[in-house]
Amino acid sequence: MIIAIPIEKEQFDSTISTTFARSNYFAIVDKSNGKVQITENLFKDIQKGAGIKLFHWLIEKQNIDALLAFEMGYKMQQMATEASLQIIIINEHSKTLNQLLEYMNINPKTAFSS
Amino acid sequence: MPRPRQKSKIQSPPRAKAFMPVGYYKQQSDAIQLKIEEFEVFRLLDYEGLTQVEAAKIMQISRSGVARIYEKARFKLAKALTEAKKINIEGGENMFDNNWFECERCDSKFNSTDESKIGACPLCSSQNIHQINE
Ligand SMILES: [Zn+2]
Numbered sequence: 588m589i590i591a592i593p594i595e596k597e598q599f600d601s602t603i604s605t606t607f608a609r610s611n612y613f614a615i616v617d618k619s620n621g622k623v624q625i626t627e628n629l630f631k632d633i634q635k636g637a638g639i640k641l642f643h644w645l646i647e648k649q650n651i652d653a654l655l656a657f658e659m660g661y662k663m664q665q666m667a668t669e670a671s672l673q674i675i676i677i678n679e680h681s682k683t684l685n686q687l688l689e690y691m692n693i694n695p696k697t698a699f700s701s
Numbered sequence: 702m703p704r705p706r707q708k709s710k711i712q713s714p715p716r717a718k719a720f721m722p723v724g725y726y727k728q729q730s731d732a733i734q735l736k737i738e739e740f741e742v743f744r745l746l747d748y749e750g751l752t753q754v755e756a757a758k759i760m761q762i763s764r765s766g767v768a769r770i771y772e773k774a775r776f777k778l779a780k781a782l783t784e785a786k787k788i789n790i791e792g793g794e795n796m797f798d799n800n801w802f803e804c805e806r807c808d809s810k811f812n813s814t815d816e817s818k819i820g821a822c823p824l825c826s827s828q829n830i831h832q833i834n835e
Contacts, residue, residue: 588823653823661712661749661759668799671814673823676713678808690807690825 588618588673590653591645594684597625599695603680603687607656607663608638614684615649616698618691623684623698642666655687709738709760709770709795714810714833722785733781736793739774742767797833805829 593610594601604610609631615624626649630641638660645651653673654663657680667674677687688695715737738760745756746767753771757764781788799812802819806827813819821828 590823655824659713661745661751664712664798665759668812673814674713674799674812675824676810677824678716678810687824692826 588653589649589651590616590618590655590673590675591649591651592616592655592684592687593628594625597627599623599685599688599698600683602683603655603657603677605657605680607654607659608641613645613649615651616688616691616693618693621693621698623688623693623695638663639666646670707762707766707794709741709762709766709793711737711741711795711797712759713799714797714801715740715790718790720781720788720790722787725785732787732789733777734792735774735777735781735788735790736770736795737790738793738795739770739777740790741795742770743774743778746771801833802830803833805831 592614593604593607594612594614595604595610597612601612610628611631613626613628615626617623628641630637630644633640639662642663645654651672653675654667655675655677657677659674659676664674685695688698719732741760742756745751745759746753751759753764753767757767760767778788780786801810801812803810804822804825804827806829807822807825809822809824810833811823819830822830
């Protein structure tokens, strides 16, 4: 399972973004091999249709099958539901990427992939 | 007899089950019961900033239904804030957009995708999960 996680900063101790589509960065986490890639959200400053462009990029270029968010807009959730993606809503956005990786039994020290 | 209402479609379960006033110590006799569709209309219009027409499409009810539910939600919230009442968010005539589950270990909520039966939390792999019913 490949999960897209919206994060504030380009680092493992970053907190989760409160908005999904306008997040600064995404951590793309591959649960099957424990690899994590942090990538900039190239669509966050687009005025209209940022969510749709981001969604297609996540599906087609990053091959994700799950989205994690604190709060997800209805359009993003509709697209995710239609594409049969897994949606994970966490309870507090003060959690860091490191803490989420710990939940997934992924060691941040060996998780970096280029 | 009231006419049968269309069930409102709810995007996802509300995060909190209830809100409590602080600094008001009188025994609470009656709490405000905010229905889940009232919460959802309030959220879609005032948090997501949608129009009543857009909200109606998402919730699969009429525009006038949205307006009616919104009026009730606003009055209940104003009453709760003014009179310092507890707010319970529960019940109503609604159905969730997905089958939602909650993990008791990491507190996250997740949907079930149609092809697989969910046996464990996709985040922490705990099997201590339960389905959220409206
Ligand atoms: Zn869990």
